[in-house]
Amino acid sequence: MKQPVRVTVTGAAGQIGYALLFRIASGAMLGDDQPVILHLLDITPAMDALQGVRMELEDCAFPLLAGVVCTDDPNVGFKDADYALLVGARPRGPGMERKDLLEANAAIFSVQGKAIDQNASKNIKVLVVGNPANTNALIAQRNAPSISPRNFTAMTRLDHNRAMTQIAIKTGKTVNDVTNMTIWGNHSATQYPDLFNAKVSGQTASDLVDQAWLEGDFIPTVQQRGAAIIKARGASSAASAANAAIGHVRSWALGTEGDDWVSMGVYSDGSYGIAEGLIYSFPCRCKDGEWEIVQGVEVNDFSRAKMQASEQELAEERDGVKHLLP
Numbered sequence: 321m322k323q324p325v326r327v328t329v330t331g332a333a334g335q336i337g338y339a340l341l342f343r344i345a346s347g348a349m350l351g352d353d354q355p356v357i358l359h360l361l362d363i364t365p366a367m368d369a370l371q372g373v374r375m376e377l378e379d380c381a382f383p384l385l386a387g388v389v390c391t392d393d394p395n396v397g398f399k400d401a402d403y404a405l406l407v408g409a410r411p412r413g414p415g416m417e418r419k420d421l422l423e424a425n426a427a428i429f430s431v432q433g434k435a436i437d438q439n440a441s442k443n444i445k446v447l448v449v450g451n452p453a454n455t456n457a458l459i460a461q462r463n464a465p466s467i468s469p470r471n472f473t474a475m476t477r478l479d480h481n482r483a484m485t486q487i488a489i490k491t492g493k494t495v496n497d498v499t500n501m502t503i504w505g506n507h508s509a510t511q512y513p514d515l516f517n518a519k520v521s522g523q524t525a526s527d528l529v530d531q532a533w534l535e536g537d538f539i540p541t542v543q544q545r546g547a548a549i550i551k552a553r554g555a556s557s558a559a560s561a562a563n564a565a566i567g568h569v570r571s572w573a574l575g576t577e578g579d580d581w582v583s584m585g586v587y588s589d590g591s592y593g594i595a596e597g598l599i600y601s602f603p604c605r606c607k608d609g610e611w612e613i614v615q616g617v618e619v620n621d622f623s624r625a626k627m628q629a630s631e632q633e634l635a636e637e638r639d640g641v642k643h644l645l646p
């Protein structure tokens with residue numbers, strides 16, 4: 321049996337937390353030979369609810385669950401953490417854009433970045449889910465100078481999964497036939513889901529649909545899916561968000577499949593002309609616990625314009641939180 325690893329989940333008493341923790345404890349994220357110690361971090365008023373979650377985790381008798389720590393103290397929450405899923409943040413309501421949450425949520429990620437810097441393993445892998453995820457990841461990263469910027473990522477896997485299903489439905493196939501999907505940019509309404517490189521049963525996806533559907537239906541559906549769920553459910557996506565978080569960390573820790581890739585918000589090294597240092601979603605392959613941006617993906621003029629619009633938005637978000645970026 322492997323030694324247990326410590327996995328911190330913030331916002332653990334919230335709705336994504338409830339859909340996430342039981343799957344982590346079951347082995348779905350890190351493999352069924354990897355015991356975990358869960359560190360559940362939330363705010364003080366949520367501590368009673370968090371104890372309820374702990375009791376339910378205990379009641380599952382998961383063979384891989386080697387311990388549960390519940391806390392409202394970030395220093396305890398991130399102590400020796402090997403993985404952190406930063407979920408705890410306010411969700412948006414109807415009519416809001418995700419960046420409207422920046423003011424409410426940004427400070428959380430500055431505090432947590434510092435606590436990660438001071439307490440966590442230097443090899444910690446961090447996934448930011450709380451919105452606006454890319455810029456919150458940037459804030460956490462910049463407040464943790466002793467840890468490689470490569471260790472801070474933001475979640476666009478939910479957008480990636482949404483895009484895979486939309487093209488599968490349109491072409492009468494299943495997600496098993498879809499490969500090489502890419503979400504470029506920000507987890508926001510400017511994100512760009514790319515059908516020019518995606519494949520369905522080995523064929524280029526954009527060749528299988530007309531441009532009017534691609535521009536007028538596919539792209540807006542993926543960009544606006546979060547808002548559509550809020551409108552329908554009265555609450556933002558939770559089970560699908562948790563599922564995407566599991567997928568993101570699993571790909572990062574255990575590797576991507578064959579030649580395929582996944583979408584991850586990662587520290588830009590200037591690839592594809594995207595400003596260095598932004599947390600931008602690129603096509604990534606993972607191996608041995610490291611991600612790399614896939615190079616040589618074709619970018620036509622249509623794609624280039626959309627990628628730049630999302631980059632521009634991320635630069636504006638970054639400039640809006642300058643006071644939190646040491």
Ligand SMILES: NC(=O)C1=CN([C@@H]2O[C@H](COP(=O)(O)OP(=O)(O)OC[C@H]3O[C@@H](n4cnc5c(N)ncnc54)[C@H](O)[C@@H]3O)[C@@H](O)[C@H]2O)C=CC1
Pocket residue numbers: 330331332333334335336337361362363366407408409410411412428448449450451452453475476478479507556557558561
């Ligand atoms: N990147 C993505 O694809 C997605 C991101 N999200 C975002 O995830 C976040 C969480 O969503 P839900 O779980 O639905 O919200 P929720 O409101 O159900 O839960 C949030 C939890 O975070 C806690 N929290 C607040 N401040 C905290 C702090 N400083 N430290 C620790 N915990 C804190 C709250 O007490 C609450 O328990 C939201 O920002 C939402 O917009 C949601 C879906 C997809």
Ligand SMILES: O=C([O-])CC(=O)C(=O)O
Pocket residue numbers: 411412418451478545546547549556557561
């Ligand atoms: O749309 C929201 O606010 C929640 C979210 O990020 C998503 O479902 O993609």
